[in-house]
Amino acid sequence: PIKVIIDCDPGIDDSLALLLALNSPELNVVGITTVSGNVPADLGAQNALKILDFAQHLNIPVYIGAMSPLKVPYTSAQDTHGDDGLGNSHLPAVTTVTPHPDAVTFILDQLHQNPEILVLALGPLTNIAQALQRDAAAFAGPGRFVLMGGSYKSHGNCSPVAEYNFWCDPDAAKVVFDDMPRLIEMVGLDVTRKIVLTPSLLSYMKHTDETTGSLIEHITRFYFDFHWEYERVIGCVINDPLAVAYLINPSLLSGFESYGTIAMDGVARGQSIVDDHHFWHHAPNVRIATKVAVTDFWQLFLPRVTGAESP
Numbered sequence: 001p002i003k004v005i006i007d008c009d010p011g012i013d014d015s016l017a018l019l020l021a022l023n024s025p026e027l028n029v030v031g032i033t034t035v036s037g038n039v040p041a042d043l044g045a046q047n048a049l050k051i052l053d054f055a056q057h058l059n060i061p062v063y064i065g066a067m068s069p070l071k072v073p074y075t076s077a078q079d080t081h082g083d084d085g086l087g088n089s090h091l092p093a094v095t096t097v098t099p100h101p102d103a104v105t106f107i108l109d110q111l112h113q114n115p116e117i118l119v120l121a122l123g124p125l126t127n128i129a130q131a132l133q134r135d136a137a138a139f140a141g142p143g144r145f146v147l148m149g150g151s152y153k154s155h156g157n158c159s160p161v162a163e164y165n166f167w168c169d170p171d172a173a174k175v176v177f178d179d180m181p182r183l184i185e186m187v188g189l190d191v192t193r194k195i196v197l198t199p200s201l202l203s204y205m206k207h208t209d210e211t212t213g214s215l216i217e218h219i220t221r222f223y224f225d226f227h228w229e230y231e232r233v234i235g236c237v238i239n240d241p242l243a244v245a246y247l248i249n250p251s252l253l254s255g256f257e258s259y260g261t262i263a264m265d266g267v268a269r270g271q272s273i274v275d276d277h278h279f280w281h282h283a284p285n286v287r288i289a290t291k292v293a294v295t296d297f298w299q300l301f302l303p304r305v306t307g308a309e310s311p
């Protein structure tokens with residue numbers, strides 16, 4: 001299996017991504033690190049433990065990372081994800097295990113021990129940027145770096161041009177794009193927007209696996225309401241699980257390599273800027289996903305997370 005560290009901010013869709021990863025034998029999740037994003041990093045760590053508990057994987061360590069962005073003030077997404085970060089489902093707290101401090105040291109130690117380790121970032125990039133600032137050479141090994149974030153041709157989801165993970169800590173996103181020795185594999189809104197969890201899919205999951213289907217219903221109810229209120233969409237976009245599914249089946253996504261960087265302030269704060277016409281003559285630093293096989297995603301996600309055959 002592929003050894004992977006999941007850096008995340010759970011978070012409704014992060015939780016679904018964790019469930020998918022934990023139920024996939026192709027992946028060996030060696031640790032979960034949390035960053036302030038949807039919720040503060042310490043609350044995110046409690047949520048990661050709740051998901052590990054549900055999936056019976058409390059043996060996997062959880063590390064708390066950066067509590068605030070590199071430079072800008074922290075803005076959570078609790079309006080989208082609920083005060084508890086899990087759609088106000090208020091799942092029981094885990095009291096038998098506690099999260100560890102210092103996610104950045106954990107990430108760097110793991111990279112030194114296993115240079116082939118894959119780092120998957122599903123939240124703002126503060127931890128990854130701090131790790132790069134401390135020891136960029138740690139990322140020079142053969143492992144991959146995959147992130148959910150950014151928007152190439154699609155519009156933003158928290159400004160006209162910016163996706164939340166990049167917007168929340170634009171300076172960290174810029175450090176990652178400028179200093180990451182690995183090719184960045186970007187799973188952005190262009191493809192994740194196509195992954196809409198509908199009421200009928202939810203109902204299907206509940207019929208096949210009452211326990212998991214109900215958990216997902218609880219944590220996504222708030223998200224459903226939010227999507228209806230602000231976007232008049234029935235169902236909810238789940239971004240982060242697509243990045244996990246891509247690790248398991250890379251053919252789910254296709255795209256191209258280019259040079260990309262990040263705008264840090266003003267109206268363009270957090271915008272991903274892609275030089276797809278080679279004005280700057282820089283070597284490619286990012287592979288951008290532009291197309292997704294949506295049905296194949298659900299065929300992978302449903303049986304793994306709920307034991308359901310795909311409809």
Ligand code: BDR
Binds near residue numbers: 014
């Ligand atoms: C990203 O932002 C968060 O709200 C989600 O968890 C996802 O990682 C989508 O913009």
Ligand code: CA
Binds near residue numbers: 011014037038122123
């Ligand atoms: Ca996330």
